[in-house]
Amino acid sequence: MSKDVFVFIEQRDNVLQKVGIELLGKARELADDLGQNVVAMLLGENIKDEAKVLISHGADRVIYVEDPMLKEYATEPYAKATYEIIKDNDPEIVIYGATSIGRDLAPRLAARIHTGLTADCTKLEIDPESKNLLMTRPAFGGNLMATILCEDFRPQMATVRPGVMQSLDNDASRKGEIVEKKVEFKPEDMNIKIREILKIESKKKDITEANILVSGGRGMGGPEGFQPLEKLAKVLGAEVSSSRAAVDAGWITKDHQVGQTGKTVRPEVYFAMGISGAIQHLAGMEESDLIIAVNKTEDAPIFGVADLGIVGDVNAIVPKLTDAIEKE
Numbered sequence: 107m108s109k110d111v112f113v114f115i116e117q118r119d120n121v122l123q124k125v126g127i128e129l130l131g132k133a134r135e136l137a138d139d140l141g142q143n144v145v146a147m148l149l150g151e152n153i154k155d156e157a158k159v160l161i162s163h164g165a166d167r168v169i170y171v172e173d174p175m176l177k178e179y180a181t182e183p184y185a186k187a188t189y190e191i192i193k194d195n196d197p198e199i200v201i202y203g204a205t206s207i208g209r210d211l212a213p214r215l216a217a218r219i220h221t222g223l224t225a226d227c228t229k230l231e232i233d234p235e236s237k238n239l240l241m242t243r244p245a246f247g248g249n250l251m252a253t254i255l256c257e258d259f260r261p262q263m264a265t266v267r268p269g270v271m272q273s274l275d276n277d278a279s280r281k282g283e284i285v286e287k288k289v290e291f292k293p294e295d296m297n298i299k300i301r302e303i304l305k306i307e308s309k310k311k312d313i314t315e316a317n318i319l320v321s322g323g324r325g326m327g328g329p330e331g332f333q334p335l336e337k338l339a340k341v342l343g344a345e346v347s348s349s350r351a352a353v354d355a356g357w358i359t360k361d362h363q364v365g366q367t368g369k370t371v372r373p374e375v376y377f378a379m380g381i382s383g384a385i386q387h388l389a390g391m392e393e394s395d396l397i398i399a400v401n402k403t404e405d406a407p408i409f410g411v412a413d414l415g416i417v418g419d420v421n422a423i424v425p426k427l428t429d430a431i432e433k434e
C-alpha cells in the first residue's frame with residue numbers, strides 16, 4: 107500500500123486552480139520528509155491534458171477520472187470518485203484547498219473513510235519523531251493557533267487555506283506517471299441537477315491572485331480615504347486590500363481583509379498604507395516579495411517587516427505616488 111501524500115486538484119472549466127498547485131508544493135515537502143510520493147487526484151471531463159502540468163509542479167503520479175458527470179463540481183460524483191481512489195491507494199495524507207469545493211468535499215470523504223479532518227490549516231509539517239502530520243490552524247476566532255494530530259486513523263486529512271503554501275516552479279523536466287482510474291457512474295450518483303451556471307463578471311481579481319496589492323488601514327481616515335488607493339491601484343495594475351480595522355469600520359468589504367482572520371497573500375509587491383503592522387495583519391502578508399510601508403509614526407511595527415519605508419502622511423504621499431507613476 108502506498109502511504110503517499112495525496113492532493114485533491116481543483117479545476118473549473120478545465121482550468122487548474124492555483125490552490126491545487128500550491129498544495130503540490132507543500133505535499134512535495136511532506137512526502138520528501140516521509141520518503142514517499144506525491145499523488146495528484148484530478149477529476150473532470152476531458153481533463154487528461156492537464157495532468158502533465160501537475161507533474162511539472164511536483165506530482166510523482168497523477169490519477170485522473172474522466173466522466174461527463176464530473177464536468178462541473180457536484181458533491182456526490184466527486185465524493186464517489188475520490189473515495190474510490192483513496193480506498194484503492196491507502197494514502198498517508200490527503201490535502202484539499204479550504205475553498206467552497208474543498209470545504210464541501212473533504213468532510214464528506216472523512217466521514218465515509220472514518221478518519222478525522224482538520225479544516226482551514228495555515229501550516230502543515232511532519233513531526234520528525236512520530237512521523238505524524240502536525241496540522242496547525244487558527245482557533246477561537248484567531249486568538250490562538252492550535253496544532254492538531256490525527257494519531258489513530260488514516261489517512262490524515264486537512265483543508266488548507268489558499269495562498270498560504272508556496273508552489274514549486276514549473277519544471278517540464280520533472281518525470282511522473284499519469285494513470286487513469288475508471289469509475290462507473292450510475293444516474294443515481296448525481297442527486298442534483300445543474301440548471302444554469304451564473305458567472306459573476308468582475309474586473310476585480312481576488313486579492314490572493316493579485317501580483318500587486320495596495321492595502322489600506324485605519325490611517326486612511328475613512329471610506330473616502332480608499333478612493334486615492336483605488337486610483338493608485340489602477341495605475342499600478344494592482345488590487346486594493348485592507349487591514350481588519352478598515353473592514354470593521356465598514357470602509358471596505360471583508361473579502362478585502364488581509365491577515366489571520368482574513369486572507370493570506372503573497373504578492374510581488376505589497377503596499378501597506380496607514381497600517382500599523384499588528385501581528386495578526388503581518389500573519390497574512392509578511393511573505394510578500396517586496397513590502398512598501400507608508401506610516402506617519404516612525405516606530406510603527408510595519409517598518410520592522412518593510413523593505414522600503416516612508417514616514418509621512420498617506421493623504422500627501424498616495425496622490426504624489428500616483429501622479430509620479432502615471433507620468434512614467
Ligand code: FAD
Pocket residue numbers: 247248249322323324325326348349350351352363364365366367368369379380381382383384385386387390400401402403406418419420421
Ligand atoms: P491601527 O493599528 O489603528 O493603525 C493605523 C496606523 O495608521 C497607525 O500606525 C498610524 O500611525 C497610521 N496612520 C494614521 N494616520 C495616518 C496618516 N494620515 N498617514 C500615515 N499613517 C497614518 N487585523 C488585520 O489586519 N487582519 C486580521 O486578519 C486580523 N485578525 C485579528 C484576529 C484577532 C483574534 C484579533 C484580536 C485581532 C485581529 N486583527 C486583525 C486586528 C489587529 O490586531 C489590529 O487591530 C489591526 O490590524 C489594526 O489595523 P490598522 O493597522 O489598520 O489600524
